[in-house]
Each structure stands twice: as C-alpha cells, then as structure tokens.
Amino acid sequence: MKENSFCPICANKDLRLIAQQNFKVQPDSGDFSQSRMNVLLKDVINREQMAFSTMICKDCRAIFFTPTFSPEQVTKMYSPEITEANEKADAKAEGIAQKSWAQQRGILERMDSLAFQDEMMQQRAENLYSLVDSLANKPVTKVLDIGGGDGSLLKGFVHSKKYILDISRDAGQVNDLTFLSGTAEAKAQGPYDLIVLSHILEHVLDPVGFVQMYKQMLSEQSLIYVEVPIEYVSIVLKKKCAPIGQHLTFFCKRSLIEVMNRCSMQVKYMKSELINYRKMATAAIKAVMVLPGAPSENHSSKNKYPSYYLDLVGDIFLMLKKRFSSR
Numbered sequence: 001m002k003e004n005s006f007c008p009i010c011a012n013k014d015l016r017l018i019a020q021q022n023f024k025v026q027p028d029s030g031d032f033s034q035s036r037m038n039v040l041l042k043d044v045i046n047r048e049q050m051a052f053s054t055m056i057c058k059d060c061r062a063i064f065f066t067p068t069f070s071p072e073q074v075t076k077m078y079s080p081e082i083t084e085a086n087e088k089a090d091a092k093a094e095g096i097a098q099k100s101w102a103q104q105r106g107i108l109e110r111m112d113s114l115a116f117q118d119e120m121m122q123q124r125a126e127n128l129y130s131l132v133d134s135l136a137n138k139p140v141t142k143v144l145d146i147g148g149g150d151g152s153l154l155k156g157f158v159h160s161k162k163y164i165l166d167i168s169r170d171a172g173q174v175n176d177l178t179f180l181s182g183t184a185e186a187k188a189q190g191p192y193d194l195i196v197l198s199h200i201l202e203h204v205l206d207p208v209g210f211v212q213m214y215k216q217m218l219s220e221q222s223l224i225y226v227e228v229p230i231e232y233v234s235i236v237l238k239k240k241c242a243p244i245g246q247h248l249t250f251f252c253k254r255s256l257i258e259v260m261n262r263c264s265m266q267v268k269y270m271k272s273e274l275i276n277y278r279k280m281a282t283a284a285i286k287a288v289m290v291l292p293g294a295p296s297e298n299h300s301s302k303n304k305y306p307s308y309y310l311d312l313v314g315d316i317f318l319m320l321k322k323r324f325s326s327r
C-alpha cells in the first residue's frame with residue numbers, strides 16, 4: 001500500500017477528507033460487501049484490518065483512497081484466483097442470504113430475467129453505435145474495446161473490424177471478433193477509429209496515463225468512448241466508501257474532463273444518464289472524446305469545466321429518478 005498525498009488526476013495537494021473507515025476481516029454473514037472485503041484484506045493486501053481514507057480533490061473533484069494499492073496489488077485483484085475467491089464469497093453470501101423465502105423468489109426472478117439481460121445488452125450496443133455514428137467525422141472501420149468481455153457491446157458495428165482486449169479472455173478469432181493478447185498486439189493492430197473504455201477508468205491507478213497510452217493507437221479525428229459509473233454522489237452524501245468493487249477513482253464530469261484536458265482530447269459529448277445494466281438501472285457518465293486533427297484546432301483547446309455543484313444537483317435528481325423508477 002502507498003499513501004496518496006495528492007490527486008491521482010491533477011496532482012493537486014489540496015484535498016478534503018470525506019470518510020475514514022477501518023475495515024476488518026469478519027465472519028461471512030450474508031453481507032456481500034463484507035465477504036468481498038474479506039477477500040480484499042486476506043488475499044490481496046494480506047492484512048487482518050486496514051484503515052482507508054476517502055479523499056476528494058478540491059480542484060478537479062476526483063475521489064480516491066489513501067492509502068492506495070500498488071500496481072502489483074491491482075494486477076492481483078484481477079487474477080483468476082482472486083476472481084474465483086470473489087465469486088465464491090458472493091456465492092457464500094448469497095447462500096446465507098437465500099434462506100428466506102422472499103429472497104429465493106428474488107433468485108427465481110433473476111433467472112427469469114436472463115432474456116431481459118440480453119435485451120438490455122442489445123440496447124446498450126445499439127445506443128453506443130448510434131451515438132458514435134452521430135458524432136464521428138469519418139467511418140469507423142476499426143474499433144477496439146478495452147475490457148470488452150465477450151464483445152457484445154460492439155454488436156452494432158456490423159461493418160467494422162472489431163478488436164477486444166480483455167485480460168479475462170484468450171487471444172484468438174471468434175466469428176467477427178479478434179481477441180488480442182495484450183497492449184503490444186493492440187498497438188500492432190492499430191490505429192483504430194474508435195476505442196471504447198466502458199467502465200474501465202475507475203479501475204486503473206493512473207487514468208491519465210492510461211488514456212494517453214491508448215490515445216497513441218488512434219488515427220486523426222478518431223474517437224474515444226468513455227463510460228464511468230456515477231458513485232461520487234452517494235459517497236459525498238453518505239460519507240462512506242469501501243474499495244470493494246475494485247474501483248479506485250470515482251469520477252464526476254469535472255474530474256473526467258480534467259483527464260481529457262491532460263491528454264489533450266476534445267470532449268464532443270458528455271452526459272449523465274440512467275443506463276440499464278443487466279436488470280438494474282445505474283447512473284453513469286457517457287462521454288465521447290475526439291483526437292484533435294489540425295494543429296490549428298489544438299490551442300483553442302482546453303475543455304471548459306462544468307460547475308461541480310450544478311452537476312451534483314443534477315446527478316442527485318438522477319439518483320432520485322432511479323429510486324422511484326426501480327421496480
């Protein structure tokens with residue numbers, strides 16, 4: 001673990017403490033977050049307990065933990081053995097929780113909704129395609145999805161060459177999808193007209209460095225699509241946060257724009273909205289960034305920051321809408 005005395009996005013040292021919590025290994029109780037916390041403490045950082053402070057940068061408003069994880073620990077978080085340990089912990093928590101009849105019903109309902117889940121995925125894929133189609137200045141002939149799983153988010157791009165870079169997938173060709181072996185191969189196959197970073201930036205230690213690395217794999221006027229969950233609202237309001245979802249940075253629009261300014265990417269589109277993942281609606285920021293083409297465009301180019309407080313109010317309304325619309 002390493003103390004994080006400055007903002008991981010903008011390097012500002014003027015930070016505010018949101019929450020300080022001490023987490024301990026505890027017996028499994030049917031509580032999903034505790035069983036995940038047990039895996040994190042025992043198997044990733046090898047401690048019986050750990051105190052995390054949740055900090056907000058007073059400048060770009062990024063939220064992050066201190067101490068933070070080492071690159072080795074982050075790699076370990078995504079290793080097959082930790083993934084398996086998390087799945088076992090979830091199953092155990094679910095096993096304990098299943099005892100009540102009402103919750104058993106919940107499980108039946110979930111099985112029932114597999115078709116619904118496919119439909120939601122299909123909808124997300126269509127939305128991504130039409131958003132990119134409306135913003136792209138040139139045809140998307142090659143698209144790369146980082147952390148793209150089975151590639152279902154790219155389904156709408158029927159006329160594009162589709163590449164997936166996902167550490168949980170074996171390299172190779174499956175139908176019209178090329179699964180890449182790593183960043184070196186991704187670079188060799190590039191450049192791309194579109195790179196998709198859907199629910200990725202919140203998982204990496206250095207979001208600016210990460211975007212910069214993939215930016216090199218874009219051709220002129222190419223796009224990056226970014227989607228991040230909106231979690232800062234409840235962290236700020238409830239003053240609670242635990243690093244159990246493997247999320248390391250919690251973004252608002254302002255901090256996401258700060259990432260793009262540092263990478264000299266132009267923000268073409270940015271919006272908070274409710275998105276249906278599996279069966280639940282979740283609030284997320286969707287953004288499309290473009291690599292500036294002509295150098296003359298470049299110096300215009302810092303993206304303006306939206307008002308943090310105005311955004312916060314908007315996102316609180318989004319959360320309320322979610323609460324009232326969830327079935």
Ligand SMILES: [Zn+2]
Pocket residue numbers: 007008009010011012057058059060061062
């Ligand atoms: Zn900052």
